[in-house]
Amino acid sequence: MIGKTSTNINARQLQANTNNGFSLENSDFIDILEMDLQKFRSQFSEKHEEPAIDHSKILNSLFEQINEVDFREEAGFTNEDQKLSKKHYLVTCVEKILETANLNNWGICRNHDFIYLYNGEYWSLLDNIEYQTFLGIAAEKMGVDRFDARLYTFREQLLKQFLAVANLPNPPQSDKVLVNLKNGTFEIDEGRLNLRKPDRNDFLTYQLPFCYDINARCPVFDYYLNTVLPEIEKQQILAEYLGYLFIKPSVLKLEKALLLYGKGANGKSVFFEIVNALLGGTENVSSYSLQNLTNENGYYRAMLANKLVNYASEINGKLEASIFKQLVSGEPVEARLPYGEPFTLIN
Incomplete structure (x- = not known):
């Protein structure tokens, strides 16, 4: 518990002061408590050094990083008599796209019939047709013949290949409550509060459009609630439901x-x-x-x-x-x- 941790820190600090010639009576309790309070607050003010890329820009950035591929080498062919088939192109193209996304701490996955993009902070829904088009132009840049890469059936097969291999793993079972914000994921675990970096494995498909601020107040909203719903118990019902x-x-x-x-x-x-x-x-x-x-x-x-x-x-x-x-x-x-x-x- 946070309270217990703070108590232990205070005890160690007080003991250190005693060992240095100070008694408990003349220790500055206020300074020590303020020091612990600042440590507690500091965990809620973390900010990412670099803002995450907007989801709408990921596919374009991904396309810029795609290079021409030696499909024969990827297939492990050493004999000139060995011929590439469609499956080699389909599998390799999808693998290269997923590898490039992971190198940038991005992600592309399938859950049910939805496709999602991860930008380093949260997953966002991606239109299937838009992604199918991207697969086709990316395959052409890798070296697939343009008449194949632009053929609608080939693009459909690329999408089916992706859907077959990029299924989202089941998130780990947890009783933690997670709220995803602009400055991190706020985690509530058996009373412990923690603001941490986002984790793709949480599979959070939203990000609230503001940062967590432990000192935030909302006087205008409080005035509105007190005006239209003065009963405190009913105000608490609204708060409970929004938290739910x-x-x-x-x-x-x-x-x-x-x-x-x-x-x-x-x-x-x-x-x-x-x-x-x-x-x-x-x-x-x-x-x-x-x-x-x-x-x-x-x-x-x-x-x-x-x-x-x-x-x-x-x-x-x-x-x-x-x-x-x-x-x-x-x-x-x-x-x-x-x-x-x-x-x-x-x-």
Whole structure:
């Protein structure tokens, strides 16, 4: 525990002062406590020396680093009679792209039918068609004949080869709560608080658009809450639910949905706008209707896999109660993308 660690440090410092001729009575307790407090605060002010590259620039940067490839050497051919086949080009091209990405501390992986890019801080969704096009032009730069590299069937096969080998390993099971911010990943583990560098193995698909600051205050927001929702217990419910967004169902399963109820012009829309901004906007927040989220095809449910929260402005239309219950309860529910394979979603 942090408190225990601080106590031990103080005891050692006080003992050192005693050994140097100072007594406990004349030791400067305030200075010692302030020293420990500064050490505690310093862990929350870490900043990366170099900002991570924007996801939209990764493929272009990756393309610039791709060089021509000796496919015969990569295949291990030493005899002139040995001929390259399509499989040699497909496997080698995908391997070279993944190797180049890893050298830059980037990552490209597949999870279900989604493709993700890692920029050193978090994973972001990548359009499948965009990536398929990139694979084709990258293969041509490596030395694949342009009529092959630009052929749609060859590009489709490149994408299928990638999907076959770049599947995301299952993240390690952990009860830690992780919140990804601009200056690092805030980790809560059995009461211990720590701001650390991002880790690709956490597979966090978002980054909140602000830094963690232990001294941060929000007087304007406090005034707003005290005006539209003066009951402290109800304010705490809002705070608890927002914190719950970052906790996995395996750690805490409240089986609750948040409903904002009231007449017009009472602050509901303002609250949504604030939360939407805090969570990073449409990149991390969806606004699908409950009717679409609970329909049979599961297309909209599949998109929840990449969102922190879904905000439905109204409750109307046909709602499938059983699927809604599964989503709220954090139970496994079927979802799939158009033309994609069904997968199990845990909301």
